[in-house]
Amino acid sequence: MSDEIWVLAEFVGDQVAQASSEALGAAKRSAEAGGRRVVAVVLGRDGGDPALRSLGAADTVLTVQDPGLKDFSPALHVRVLEALLSDRKPRLVLMGNTAAGLELGPDLSARLGSPLIAYCRNLEFSGDTVVGTTQLYGGKLLLEVETAAAQVLAMVAAGSFPAVTEERDVLVEAIASPVSLADPETVFLGLEVAETADVDITQADVLISVGRGIGDAGNISLAEELAEALGGVVSASRPVVDQGWLTKSRQVGKSGKTVKPKLYLAAGISGAPEHLEGMRDADLIVAINTDAAAPIFEVADYGVVGDCTEILPALTEAVSSQG
Ligand SMILES: Cc1cc2nc3c(=O)[nH]c(=O)nc-3n(C[C@H](O)[C@H](O)[C@H](O)COP(=O)(O)OP(=O)(O)OC[C@H]3O[C@@H](n4cnc5c(N)ncnc54)[C@H](O)[C@@H]3O)c2cc1C
Structure with missing residues (x-):
């Protein structure tokens, strides 16, 4: 079984998104407990992009360099990730329970036949078994689930893990897209930024x-x-x-x-x-x-x-x- 834990990293501008920093926090905790490696996965950024430094908490970064992936396009991102996950078979794949995560997690889970822990509030390994806590009915019920599947996906609920950020020159593996990006089912037209938040x-x-x-x-x-x-x-x-x-x-x-x-x-x-x-x-x-x-x-x-x-x-x- 692979010893890699992947974090699908999202960015806000050139900074890693809070949800991804928290997913990195969850990954680091599981990795340290079991001698595993954390790989941050980025779509659409060049291997030399200085923004990748903000993923210094990971052991390595894997970036798919195609600029056509920089803006979030569910159809293309799923296509690329499905190929990468089938090929490299990381044991655990974490992402934020964000708008992007909600698009990617269920779709990848169905395509790959890998179980998905949505709204994940806690996560740990017990030997080779992944034990997660998921919330139901808006958090009224917490359910503990476990799976020994060879690959497990989890969408990390906001605020459940401490965010881990570290700026450093991290080892980057930059690859071309493993699949064709031609004829996407959906096309990215533009980003409409919501009202400017006066305060976070x-x-x-x-x-x-x-x-x-x-x-x-x-x-x-x-x-x-x-x-x-x-x-x-x-x-x-x-x-x-x-x-x-x-x-x-x-x-x-x-x-x-x-x-x-x-x-x-x-x-x-x-x-x-x-x-x-x-x-x-x-x-x-x-x-x-x-x-x-x-x-x-x-x-x-x-x-x-x-x-x-x-x-x-x-x-x-x-x-x-x-x-
Ligand atoms: C899909 C979905 C998503 C939702 N998302 C959210 C969400 O993100 N956030 C959210 O908040 N809600 C959300 N809601 C709505 C939620 O169900 C409630 O309707 C809402 O939280 C109620 O807001 P409230 O407590 O301010 O109002 P109310 O339920 O009307 O409560 C007002 C309270 O104020 C008290 N009160 C009245 N006068 C005073 C006074 N002078 N001093 C002190 N207390 C007083 C009353 O006793 C009462 O308890 C969502 C609902 C749905 C269906």
């Missing part, structure tokens, strides 16, 4: 998160003031974003971002499964809600039953008075 809530240590219970757009400033006093930023549940009170980049949850801050203060958020999916792994959760039976209290370390429009300013005052 996934990197914040303190999040003051507001839900529908905040009442109206004018009250968001109450959360902003507390966030400023604590050196944090404001995030939100989906209804707040849907109403246009905050931008989509601030949304936490299933269709938003997964966050893991040191402090997550949920103000006027009920705790629907789709919201919990994005924040339940925060180090410390504090909830403010007028309804003592709100499900958010089931995951909160501290809870206050009360009106958040009164409690948020009181907290800001208390923090500010500490100097």
